Amino acid sequence: MALAELYEELGLTGEEYERIREILGREPNNVELGMFSVMWSEHCSYKSSKEQLRKLPTEGPRILMGPGENAGVVDIGDGLAVVFKLESHNHPSAVEPFQGAATGVGGIVRDIFTMGARPIAGLDPLRFGSLESPRTRYLFDGVVAGIASYGNCLGIPTVAGDVYFEEAYEENPLINVMCAGIMPKDRLILGRASEPGSVGILIGSSTGRDGIGGVSVLASQEFDETSAAKRPSVQVGDPFTEKLEIEACLEMLDRGLLLGLQDLGGAGLTCATCETAERGGCGMDVDISKVPQRERGMEPIEIMMSESQERMFALCSEADLPEVLGICEKWGLDATPLAKVTEGDTLRLFWEGEVVAEVPASALAQGPEYHRDAERPSYLDEVASFDPGRLPPPEDLGGAVLRMLGSANICSRRWVYEQYDHMVRVNTVVLPGSDAAVLRVKGSRRAIALTCDCNGRYCYLDPRLGAEIAVAESARNVACSGAVPIALTNCLNFGNPEKPAIFWQFCESVEGLAEGCRQLETPVVGGNVSFYNESFGEAIYPTPVIGMLGLLEDEDNRVVSAFKREGDHVVLLGDTRDELGGSEYLKVFHAEVAGKPPSLDWDSEKALQKCLVQAAARGLLTSAHDLSEGGLAVALAEACIIGGTGAHVDLVGVLPPHVTLFSESQSRALVSVAPSMLADLQDVAGDLGVPLHVLGTTGGTALEVKGLFEIGLDDMRDVYETSLEKMIAGAHH
């Protein structure tokens, strides 16, 4: 193949090829060209997004490490730090759902222990097409099984996540994976090669031809009819080897043996070597003929581009090398010293004594940066002019609540989370099914709360507002569990950035995200951008998923979302407005994704969150549940179903009843409170200016809304708990 054809095949543009020639002062050889193609792919270089991402706040008093390393690091006190990150594995999972999702988990977990942290929690935000489609059911079943198989084997509890079903994700599902880890602050290690003379060791699995070009071929192009043929680009996971790597690497770090640690993910050995060298301000000589190969006759370019899973790259001094190799042997892991850190900036690869590539590490690692054109898409005016008020209300409100509870986007996720081991490591003090997972921190009174959120419909209707709401809601979920939101990670899933309308969505979302971070003082500590989520020219909804970290000073202050006992007051914090635009109600009853998303007032939002956290700290709340999709009706029903108690409520107000029930107005939470605590809660809310409405009391075996309807607890539970399973089985409703 001629070079010109090769670089196009590898996904590089003519312009980029010229730049490579300039950098090298000569024609690149095949190996070098392959390395540039993967490092300069959108996935690795962030060439389209970098300019925008600079707008995000990334600093704060608790932030020990922001974006740029493998994952962000946040100080939680008591000498401990939390490391967490969210990223995507969308395209591999669309091509091969089980292995795509499984290796997604493997990749994000490596990012966490690479920083020196013990991974303690996984979260998985997922987006699929309609469950009526057999393909969606196949993908959904495979993805959940893949996450379960990998996470369960590693012994990392999968504690939270979310799943939405929407036609926009039919061909291009989103499989985002998040992991959080914990460590003593002083175990923090970076992916840096900063000491000339030190040794680089490749640890773990051997290198095969699997996954070659994954970042450039799969992750950085749109989908079309040839995509199924890309299945060989998806890797196969081996969680057992990764489990051994976690234990071996943490043991090395506990003994203080490592100078740097980096996992091999996208772009494989190319990325691991050039990024560690670049970050450490050094060069590196690598003898790639030493790389253990899974199959015979691999070429240098294949070795450098392979994305074989479960490989780590560790840096240590010559003196510590024997001990590092000893630990690997103890855990049954292959370990091959093959690199030497050098002065300068040159990454030099050797193959049986011959130099086969010689490139500046920094140029390879930093990649190009593009300014993309952005233009407001025309669909926005059309969807914004839609007025939900013109539609007739449902005649049977009780029946409408039941129908909402059976909606694919609302019903219980038990079928999903029971396939995940969500209890291993004995930290999960609030189990899945509540607003946020809460994990105790052993050896401390503190606990962390984790959640992930994004309503793609809101983002489609108004990308900036949708992103702000994603930040607000994830923080509100954390606040409902009693925790203060302290930092976030994100995974920005968008279509093709070369299209101005898509890039406009991206820019707007980043602005919204930045605003949310500033308002809540929750910096972005890292994340991932996933572009080219399109198939046959159709983009997904803009979906900037937020992963939020919250901190509880005392784990005993945690609050769950379900009612707990009879005789508590049922209280709504926040005001309800006529806001059915973009709602689940509109989709379920009128098959519309249109209108204006609910408005967001940051002062009200911050006051509500403060109120929730203060009330939790004073032990005033029996339960607290965020109001989101399905509004007050769904929040009430969920609190009853999960808590096993009914409630009697009276919805006074001027809005039509179906609006009061299903409006998705922001900055609201449904809480229950013991009669003796109500006055104190009123004081807290009053001081903060949070509107407080006493709706009724818990008790009985039905949800009774005075003058409107009464639905039995058993009827609600039956619909809520069985709908997802029936839909997966393909039973038509």
Add this chain to the structure above:
Amino acid sequence: MKFGVVVFPGSNCDHDCHYVIREVLGQDVDYVWHGSTDVRGYDCLVLPGGFSYGDYLRTGAVARFSPVMKAVEEFAAAGGYVIGICNGFQILLEAGLLPGAMMRNTGLKFVCRFVDIRVETTSTPWTNSAKVGEVLSIPIAHNEGNYQVPPDALEEMKRRGQVVFRYSSPEGSVLPEFCPNGSNENIAGICSREGNVLGMMPHPERASEAELGSSDGLVIWNSLLAHCGASV
């Protein structure tokens, strides 16, 4: 009492067992590496849950060949106390220390949730502090917990009081709909003839502190401590 928590490559409930034994029960505990052949000095060995050797082959089928298992066999034969939890139970079956075998759950899915198990006998070192018919709320987390044993062997086990726990309703009724995995007669845990070796699929270490949702698992640990006359 002195406990040893065996660590196989791929064990992942080893830390949890270690934590509960030390922090909750206040007992001495060490990790015992799978390559070790010396288990002298321990009163009880714990084979924890996890995915030993990835469970890429039949669960527990590789781990039973670990060097430590010969020592565990000798330890059990000499009357030492051995508890296998989840993957540890599977390993005990593969090693022949307990009768029967595991198949995949009838639902063909991994299942993680709290289940109710009924105490079938209190004549074991593991249940002497419980009441017969007492129902314990303890989580399961497994893909292969479908316990099978030939009918005649099962009759023998029942006659000898080796069936220790059965999946049940919260009220203690043992019916097929309360069995999460298809096990013979809802069996959740069994012991050896002598009673010193216990295998169970539910995880008592995950139900030893109220903040995790249940402390019902404590009755198992406390029974053993009482049986051995350990100070708590």
